[in-house]
Amino acid sequence: xxxxxxxxxxxxxxxxxxxxxxxxxxxxxxxxxxxxxxxxxxxxxxxxxxxxxxxxxxxxxxxxxxxxxxxxxxxxxxxxxxxxxxxxxxxxxxxxxxxxxxxxxxxxxxxxxxxxxxxxxxxxxxxxxxxxxxxxxxxxxxxxxxxxxxxxxxxxxxxxxxxxxxxxxxxxxxxxxxxxxxxxxxxxxxxxxxxxxxxxxxxxxxxxxxxxxxxxxxxxxxxxxxxxxxxx
Amino acid sequence: xxxxxxxxxxxxxxxxxxxxxxxxxxxxxxxxxxxxxxxxxxxxxxxxxxxxxxxxxxxxxxxxxxxxxxxxxxxxxxxxxxxxxxxxxxxxxxxxxxxxxxxxxxxxxxxxxxxxxxxxxxxxxxxxxxxxxxxxxxxxxxxxxxxxxxxxxxxxxxxxxxxxxxxxxxxxxxxxxxxxxxxxxxxxxxxxxxxxxxxxxxxxxxxxxxxxxxxxxxxxxxxxxxxxxxxxxxxxxxxxxxxxxxxxxxxxxxxxxxxxxxxxxxxxxxxxxxxxxxxxxxxxxxxxxxxxxxxxxxxxxxxxxxxxxxxxxxxxxxxxxxxxxxxxxxxxxxxxxxxxxxxxxxxxxxxxxxxxxxxxxxxxxxxxxxxxxxxxxxxxxxxxxxx
Numbered sequence: 001x002x003x004x005x006x007x008x009x010x011x012x013x014x015x016x017x018x019x020x021x022x023x024x025x026x027x028x029x030x031x032x033x034x035x036x037x038x039x040x041x042x043x044x045x046x047x048x049x050x051x052x053x054x055x056x057x058x059x060x061x062x063x064x065x066x067x068x069x070x071x072x073x074x075x076x077x078x079x080x081x082x083x084x085x086x087x088x089x090x091x092x093x094x095x096x097x098x099x100x101x102x103x104x105x106x107x108x109x110x111x112x113x114x115x116x117x118x119x120x121x122x123x124x125x126x127x128x129x130x131x132x133x134x135x136x137x138x139x140x141x142x143x144x145x146x147x148x149x150x151x152x153x154x155x156x157x158x159x160x161x162x163x164x165x166x167x168x169x170x171x172x173x174x175x176x177x178x179x180x181x182x183x184x185x186x187x188x189x190x191x192x193x194x195x196x197x198x199x200x201x202x203x204x205x206x207x208x209x210x211x212x213x214x215x216x217x218x219x220x221x222x223x224x225x226x227x228x229x230x231x232x
Numbered sequence: 233x234x235x236x237x238x239x240x241x242x243x244x245x246x247x248x249x250x251x252x253x254x255x256x257x258x259x260x261x262x263x264x265x266x267x268x269x270x271x272x273x274x275x276x277x278x279x280x281x282x283x284x285x286x287x288x289x290x291x292x293x294x295x296x297x298x299x300x301x302x303x304x305x306x307x308x309x310x311x312x313x314x315x316x317x318x319x320x321x322x323x324x325x326x327x328x329x330x331x332x333x334x335x336x337x338x339x340x341x342x343x344x345x346x347x348x349x350x351x352x353x354x355x356x357x358x359x360x361x362x363x364x365x366x367x368x369x370x371x372x373x374x375x376x377x378x379x380x381x382x383x384x385x386x387x388x389x390x391x392x393x394x395x396x397x398x399x400x401x402x403x404x405x406x407x408x409x410x411x412x413x414x415x416x417x418x419x420x421x422x423x424x425x426x427x428x429x430x431x432x433x434x435x436x437x438x439x440x441x442x443x444x445x446x447x448x449x450x451x452x453x454x455x456x457x458x459x460x461x462x463x464x465x466x467x468x469x470x471x472x473x474x475x476x477x478x479x480x481x482x483x484x485x486x487x488x489x490x491x492x493x494x495x496x497x498x499x500x501x502x503x504x505x506x507x508x509x510x511x512x513x514x515x516x517x518x519x520x521x522x523x524x525x526x527x528x529x530x531x532x533x534x535x536x537x538x539x540x541x542x543x544x545x546x547x548x549x550x551x552x553x554x555x556x557x558x559x560x561x562x563x564x565x566x567x568x569x570x571x572x573x574x575x576x577x578x579x580x581x582x583x584x585x586x587x588x589x590x591x592x593x594x595x596x597x598x599x600x601x602x603x604x605x606x607x608x609x610x611x612x613x614x615x616x617x618x619x
Contacts, residue, residue, distance in 0.1 A: 049613075057529060057612045078533050085531025092616070096526045100241040110530045112234055157530075 004165060004197050005031035005054055010063030012049050012220075023049045025220040026063070033164075036191040036198040038211035045217040047201045048169055054199055055167040056084045068164055085113045089158030089196075091187075093170035095150040097142040103129060103153045104138040110161040128156035132186060148179025155186055165197035166190070172207050184210040235536075239543045242520065250548070253512045257552025258559065260505045261588060264498055265560020266567075268584050269577040271494040285450045286345060288479035289443040289460055292470040298439030299469050301430075307443060310459045312452040317342030318440035320429060324386035324400070324422065326376060333372065333386060335422040337429035337441075343367075345446040348414035349421075355406030363428050365405035369419035371569060373407045380404055386422070391433040400424075400432070415578065417568050444476070502595065510599040513545050517603035524607045525615030538608040545600025546593055553592035557585060 012024040023046045031037055031054075039047045052058040053065055056072050065073045068087065075083055089110075090096075097106045107125040116124065129135050132152040142150050151171060158166050168187065172180035188210050190196045200211060208214045216223040243250050289307065291297035301318070308316045317339050324335035340360055343349060351359075351367070359365050368378060378384060385399045392398050402424060410418045430437055445460070447453060457473035464471045517524070524537050532540075561580045568577060 052613050055529075057616075078535075081528065081531050081533045084529065090529050096522065096529075096616070098241070098523055098526070100245050101237075105237065105241075109527070112238075113531050118234065 001032040001034050003030045004033040004035075004068060005029070005199075006064075006066040007050075007054070008064045008066075010050075010053065010060045010065060012046070012053065012058070013061040023220055024053075024060070027220070027222055029215070029222060031197065031199060033197055034191070034195050036188070036210070036212045037200065038208035038214040039199065039201045039217060040203070040205070040208055040214055041217035046220040047217045050217065051167050051169055051199060051201050055088050055090060056080050085110060085161070087164045089161070089163040089166040091151070091154050091158050091166060091168040091171045093173040095142070095147075095154045095174075097150055097153060097157075099142050102139050102141055103134060103145065103156075106142070106153055107156045107160050109157060114161065124160055125156070128160040129153070131159070132156045146179065147175050148182055151175060151179070151183050152186060155183070155190075159190060159194075159196070163196075165199065168198060168200040170201055170203065172202065172204060180204075180207065235540060235543070238540060239547055242516070242540070242544050243548060245520070246516070249512060249516070253509055253548065254552040254555075256505060256508055257549060258556040260501050261553040261556025261592070262559045262563070263501050263556075264588060264591070265557045265580055265584060266563060266577075267494045267498050268587070269560070269564050269580060271491050272584070273577050285447055286476040287445040287447065287453060287457055287460070287473050288476050289445060289471050289473045290441075290479065292461075292472040295442070297469075298436060298441060299443065299464075299471065301438040301440055303463065303469075303471075304440075304443065306463050307445060307460055310456055310463075312448055312456045312459075314446040314448040315341050315345050316446070317345045317444045318426065318442065319444060320426060320439075320441035321390070322386070322388055322422075322424060322429065323390040324388050326384070326386055329387075329389070331376075333422050334417065334420050335386060335424065337426040338423050339426045342426075342444055343423070345444050348411045348418050349423075350409040350411055351406065355408065358405035359423075359425075362403055362405045363425060364402050365425060366402040367406045367408050367423040368404055369421045370407055370409055371419040372422060373404070375420075375569070378404055378407070380407060386424075391429070391435060393432050394434055396434070400429075420568070442479075445473075502591070506595055506598055509545070509549070509595070510602070513541075513599050513603045514606075516544075517541055517607055521607070521610060521615050522618070525610055525612050528610070528612050529616070534608040537610075538604045541604035541607045542597060542600040545604070546596030549592040549596035549599070550589075553588060557588045 007027055007029040010024055010027045011022060014021045014023055023044075027050065039050065041047045049058065053060055054067070056075070060073050063073070064071055070083070072080065072083060097103075098109070101109075104122070104125050107128050108121045111121040111124060114121075126135065126138065129138050132155050134149060134152055134156065137145060137149060137153075142153070145153065151174075155171075166187075171187065172183055175183060184207055187198055187200070191198050191212075198211070200207070202208055289299070289303075291299055298320075304316050304318060307313060319342055320337040322335040322337050324333045325331050326333050340356075343351060343356065343359070349367075355367065359367055366384065372378070376384075382404050384402050384404055386402060387398050388400055389398075393400060408419075426440070430439075445456070447456060453475060460473045461471050524541075527537060527540075528534065557580065564577045564579055
């Protein structure tokens with residue numbers, strides 16, 4: 001399979017007051033198109049930082065990130081926002097739905113940035129909600145949904161604009177076992193049946209079992225677990 | 233427009249807070265509308281076209297000082313003068329001192345010089361033929377249920393009759409209509425015969441309050457005004473002649489610089505509004521920082537976030553402000569009616585609305601700009617992490 005994500009010698013240093021904290025240390029990583037990769041590691045190991053860099057939410061201090069042949073570390077803030085809208089779907093631990101909007105309107109949010117008509121936006125959102133099994137909850141507000149349902153709405157929002165890949169930050173971290181299984185099954189289905197590339201950060205080894213590959217981060221450095229992905 | 237539901241959703245997030253903020257905006261713009269009407273009324277802004285085609289000749293020293301009636305013929309003889317009428321303040325009340333009636337003693341020429349007062353030939357004749365006859369505005373007649381032919385006693389608060397009685401009996405001979413561009417309150421007036429008043433009052437006779445001069449050519453106003461004032465130069469009744477609009481304005485200015493006072497009050501109201509609404513907006517955006525971060529995560533640009541927050545502030549100001557101005561539009565004529573013509577405020581016009589809308593947008597920007605900049609500048613990873 002073709003390489004989707006190429007990370008070369010990436011470092012990330014945060015400045016906390018006068019102190020500099022290196023969160024990622026010369027990371028090299030390739031992720032193939034259609035992969036389902038789990039990133040694991042202890043707290044503070046840099047896995048969310050790496051996910052944020054891949055998702056274009058943050059910029060590396062050093063090194064390069066090429067996704068689909070484009071150097072995203074060189075993009076300015078505006079161009080990066082456009083790139084995210086076109087290429088990345090995001091799933092967060094706490095769902096991050098807008099509480100005042102219905103499930104349908106939440107899912108439509110990324111489509112506001114496209115040239116689709118209102119009717120087309122509604123239709124696409126309805127399809128996405130159907131895909132995650134929540135067509136009958138379209139008019140419900142997030143507070144009227146369970147945690148698992150909210151996360152499925154968040155997944156519908158992440159896939160509605162048909163991005164190249166999804167980044168999922170602890171998608172089951174706030175869910176009970178059964179809901180977590182449902183969400184992971186859904187992510188697996190998106191990867192297996194729809195060919196979506198998924199990069200998931202998780203603490204939970206059982207969640208990581210649903211991925212095709214798992215990588216461990218420790219103190220800002222990648223440690224290979226199943227023999228794939230890391231470059232020397 | 234496709235983002236409008238996001239703006240409305242943000243405003244409906246905390247309904248009670250939005251409602252209270254809206255109420256304060258409504259109150260501020262209701263005050264703005266009312267005070268603006270007061271300012272315009274006192275600055276002569278309620279000018280009419282006819283008001284520039286008429287001159288008012290009053291005593292140079294005080295509006296309360298009368299002028300000799302003999303001056304009328306001399307003014308009429310000046311080239312450029314079409315007609316000369318005169319008017320005296322009567323100061324009447326009906327039955328109770330709180331029932332103030334805007335009443336004037338006038339001659340027939342005065343009515344001819346005022347196109348705002350619409351009379352039928354029959355009404356003119358009836359007024360001319362009836363010594364104690366009175367013409368009353370439609371709104372005034374409706375207010376007290378007066379009919380043509382009815383005897384109405386008015387109590388003058390200034391002029392006693394010869395026998396010392398302050399009550400003057402009148403017979404209503406006509407209920408007049410007003411022209412569409414007539415100043416507010418014109419339909420609340422009560423006109424009585426100057427002769428009846430002059431012969432019956434205990435004070436000086438053959439005195440008029442002021443003259444109203446109809447010009448044959450409005451362009452000649454300055455020349456005619458100078459000629460009229462020259463008639464009484466160096467006498468004990470020197471005059472000051474000006475257009476009716478200018479006269480109304482200078483009459484109002486005797487009460488003080490209302491424009492300045494009103495502007496100061498409006499400024500204080502809006503200053504308070506900016507602090508209040510600005511604080512509300514800041515709080516509303518602070519609570520929504522993670523949501524704004526989500527929007528940016530999904531690909532909304534920093535400028536879009538800035539525009540969303542600014543639109544929220546401007547929309548809130550526009551909704552509240554327009555409601556306030558609509559209320560003021562309704563209250564202004566109601567005040568005039570309720571006061572029996574004592575308070576005559578001009579209706580809110582295009583200029584008031586333009587100023588109001590400009591202020592709504594300006595204040596919206598002012599109160600929204602800091603929270604909007606905060607939303608625009610937020611770092612996604614920090615905001616999502618709650619930092």
